[in-house]
Amino acid sequence: MDTDGYLNRAKHSTMDAERNCMKKSERSGAFDHIFATTVKEQIGKAGYGDWRTISAPDAVSLGYGFPYPESLPEDDLIEATETVLTDEDEQVLQYGGGSYTEQLETFLADRAHSRGIDCGTSNVLVTNGGTRAIDTICRAFLEPGDSMFVEGPTFMGAISVFRNHGVELTSIGVDADGLDIDALAETLRLREQQGRDSPKLLYTIPTFQNPTGVSLSMDRRKRLLELAEEYDFVIIEDDAYGDLRYTEHDLPPLKALDDTGRVVHIGTFSKTIAPGVRTGWIIATEEILAVLRKLSAGGTNTFTRSLVAHYCTSGKLAANIDAIRRAYGERKDRMQQSLETHMPPTAEWTEPTGGFFVWVTLPAQIDTEEMLVDAAENGVTYLPGSMFFPEDTGNNSLRLSFSYVSPDEIDRGIAALGQTVREWT
């Protein structure tokens, strides 16, 4: 199995890209001198999707947050295509779309309302996926040199989106109750004392966080909103995993507790329908949405959006969420049991009650990026923890996803991981 070369290439992709870039800039076709400053700074650095090079043919993939194959509704999408294109004739395929296109906003507003969010259709903007939503919100608020806060660790895709805006990123720690609010308060207080600006934005995944799986406690949710008001920043609430809870205990989204309009809420169908439909949404005040609409160049894919609307309004979304909650809950339990069985006592891991991920912390001397080559040889891949921090840290941690492979494969993968960690301890 030639995983060594493959994974080494992945590991060193940043350096390679930098070298390539230096060589290529001497040739025709490079216009680096015309690029915007923020773009120049990112040339040759790791970017969105680079993590997809981490794979090994015979290893169990616990790296990617892919939905498991059987959860993807091929037949329902074929049926939705037939229904929508037969019912609506051409409107669905025109600029602006037709009645199905419009129904999606109504469905999302009703659904948000049932989760305690005070909103109507004028507060909902459908987007080409959740990551595009993050980027559009950044466009509205950020300019180069601005400051923003994120969780450390946080979604690696978001970090690369923020970097493209040329902002100064600061991460605030996460523990079993989510974002460390005391640390946040202290950082804000110190910055004020030093005469530095408050962050413009704070990006958080408060429920079943990527990559840790933890949720922000109710008390901390309230304190976060108070701090946003006190220090005058806007919160991006990424609720990608909010529907995927495996216990009865439910926490309200931050947006449901928000009476100032400071929370800009993001949702996505990537986990509850399929990543390939690239359909997400933003819930915010009409004033903020007016700006975001202006920045949504060309608008959404009305065709997919109409299929998704039909899928949702015909009750299939609710049924699918029930089904995948059971399936993911089983996978989550299996991973927890397997970690108990196979990991050495020096390893620690989170105990999520929802989402896709478990975060593992190993003894400080282990570099999980280096360990990945051996892990792949032993039969498992994961994502190294350092990918999830804007700073150069997290080297002894890693993210496991229980979403993609079967429960038995999870067992095999965790056994291989346990063996690898023991070899490295």
Next chain:
Amino acid sequence: MDTDGYLNRAKHSTMDAERNCMKKSERSGAFDHIFATTVKEQIGKAGYGDWRTISAPDAVSLGYGFPYPESLPEDDLIEATETVLTDEDEQVLQYGGGSYTEQLETFLADRAHSRGIDCGTSNVLVTNGGTRAIDTICRAFLEPGDSMFVEGPTFMGAISVFRNHGVELTSIGVDADGLDIDALAETLRLREQQGRDSPKLLYTIPTFQNPTGVSLSMDRRKRLLELAEEYDFVIIEDDAYGDLRYTEHDLPPLKALDDTGRVVHIGTFSKTIAPGVRTGWIIATEEILAVLRKLSAGGTNTFTRSLVAHYCTSGKLAANIDAIRRAYGERKDRMQQSLETHMPPTAEWTEPTGGFFVWVTLPAQIDTEEMLVDAAENGVTYLPGSMFFPEDTGNNSLRLSFSYVSPDEIDRGIAALGQTVREWT
């Protein structure tokens, strides 16, 4: 018919929006002080898609560049959905997509190659539509205060995209042979003499331009490329209408004449398949595409992209282009004949050989924005010419589209327009 109120609202939408904004900023929910500077400058101003409010229920719509309803391939998309989702199982719905997703780049590279563009799949980036492509290219190159050149008149949607980047827009005139290259050369020379920067970007629709329908002559194409090299700017070539020619005479895309990599070429399936599939592409050097990929937050809709790939590779795109060329050609001829019949001798119009549009110039004292209310009452709508300039000009011109309605409706619409212009002359 209550078009008066409707059209008046459309006409005064900018002012209304400004007033609303002032009122609303005093309420909870507005965070204008946190918005980025370029965004603040655009609040309350006209934005992408505002023109969609221009309609009147009983009038013939010659305003929108919509494909005619019968051209939209509902049945073929149903068949494509069945084939792709049955053949490929789940890959098409996952992050990254499957083999159909990949096929689209190969198809586009081969097709570009057959039009004389020297490119491979590494030079093709699929995007969520053409306008998104324009915006992503702007992200790569522009920062607030930069200068860019456009045609005057040009695609109104592009103007609003450029404005969002806080750039200084200068329009260069267009005549029957396209962009006025002498005027461009003179403007560049004068700016250099005055010690001002060259533009970073020039945006052009060289073939069957929106809104005039004219094409840039071969000689001017070559001179444009020479000027780009001399003054060191990048050309965005928007080739949205390149496939829609109604004569045998074919001009090569600018990208086919480009041996420096300065031309970034944009294509779209909005006109040849359907606007609702929101699928476009960019052809550029690998170095430029590496940057654009980084800025494509979340990537494309792999589901739609796979259907489009199947549609293209199964020969349906070529067959559809043949069919719509005939249908649009007939509509174009009908509009030209009808203009000859109904317009007063003081009116002038372009004589396109492709695309969707005819540009009409009326006597200088006629304001086509004001005239629109009467035109709608007489039974026709169009888009006022002032929408297509970044400067406050073009008030005596208007854009007609022959793409959406039937040949007989075109006759009716142009008769109503002729009557209105006579009333106003």
